[in-house]
Amino acid sequence: MSQESIQQTFEVTSPANLYLSNICGSVEIRPGQDDLIQVTAVKHSGNCDAEHTQIQLEQGDDGAVSVKTHFDAANLLVKFHAPQPCCVDYIVEVPTKADVRVKGVSCSILVKGLAGKTDVKTVSGDIQLVDLNGPFVLDSVSGDISGENLAGGMKVNLVSGDLHLKNAQIPSLHATTVSGDLAIETPLGEGPYKINSVSGDAELVVPGDTSCKLTINSLSGDLLTDLPVDSASRSHGHQWASIQGGGVEVAYHSVSGDLCIHHSENVRPVRAASGQPIAPAVDRRAILDKLDQGEMSVEEALTQLRA
Numbered sequence: 001m002s003q004e005s006i007q008q009t010f011e012v013t014s015p016a017n018l019y020l021s022n023i024c025g026s027v028e029i030r031p032g033q034d035d036l037i038q039v040t041a042v043k044h045s046g047n048c049d050a051e052h053t054q055i056q057l058e059q060g061d062d063g064a065v066s067v068k069t070h071f072d073a074a075n076l077l078v079k080f081h082a083p084q085p086c087c088v089d090y091i092v093e094v095p096t097k098a099d100v101r102v103k104g105v106s107c108s109i110l111v112k113g114l115a116g117k118t119d120v121k122t123v124s125g126d127i128q129l130v131d132l133n134g135p136f137v138l139d140s141v142s143g144d145i146s147g148e149n150l151a152g153g154m155k156v157n158l159v160s161g162d163l164h165l166k167n168a169q170i171p172s173l174h175a176t177t178v179s180g181d182l183a184i185e186t187p188l189g190e191g192p193y194k195i196n197s198v199s200g201d202a203e204l205v206v207p208g209d210t211s212c213k214l215t216i217n218s219l220s221g222d223l224l225t226d227l228p229v230d231s232a233s234r235s236h237g238h239q240w241a242s243i244q245g246g247g248v249e250v251a252y253h254s255v256s257g258d259l260c261i262h263h264s265e266n267v268r269p270v271r272a273a274s275g276q277p278i279a280p281a282v283d284r285r286a287i288l289d290k291l292d293q294g295e296m297s298v299e300e301a302l303t304q305l306r307a
Contacts, residue, residue, distance in 0.1 A: 032093025211247035
């Protein structure tokens with residue numbers, strides 16, 4: 001397989017802006033020099049149409065750098081099979097505080113080490129985010145999104161894909177998902193946290209002293225938590241709960257899915273029993289300690305362990 005490599009460097013001023021679009025291959029965006037955007041593109045010319053797969057690099061009057069894989073097969077005469085674009089792999093180094101906007105089709109995307117706005121959209125490709133300060137706008141169809149050490153408000157849309165964030169600081173969240181789960185490890189900020197799901201669960205892993213108000217509107221879903229519940233109620237598909245005095249709003253609207261919020265040191269709580277608004281996880285160690293210290297009878301311990 002032959003390949004073609006292109007390298008180009010652009011001088012930029014703050015705030016730097018990068019717009020990148022790729023239709024097959026991979027994208028990696030990472031921090032570089034403060035006044036430069038450096039682009040390396042490698043086009044792989046295997047069983048594809050290398051002639052009509054073009055790499056376009058340009059800088060606008062506003063200083064923004066545009067990088068694009070362009071495939072124009074509109075005027076080709078197709079006899080036996082449709083021509084296919086070549087895969088292109090991009091590595092782009094940008095100033096740390098640059099705003100980046102990336103679109104990909106059949107393309108994996110990695111963004112790391114930046115402190116500007118991150119806007120990423122993919123179809124049939126995974127997104128990986130590492131060591132970033134937001135805000136974030138994420139959109140994925142048939143691809144998963146994973147992140148670690150992220151900080152900033154987030155808007156996300158998922159279709160047939162999951163979102164998993166570890167060690168994050170997400171002060172507000174607006175999420176929509178179709179056939180996908182959300183799992184986010186973060187302290188709760190000023191909010192709000194609003195999640196809409198057609199089919200999928202939402203899990204928030206939070207510190208043990210978290211205070212919040214939980215609401216869920218679902219045809220077949222439950223509220224699950226192992227945090228202390230002040231009050232809870234259920235009525236016609238709606239559930240409410242106040243956690244440790246209430247506070248920031250966490251709202252979940254779902255056709256079929258659970259909202260789970262639990263302490264980072266505990267395992268995921270079990271599903272609520274029928275007719276119960278919330279099923280806190282059973283802390284078996286605490287129960288056994290109380291039994292051993294004589295603070296609880298055997299009957300009381302068995303009752304709680306079976307709950």
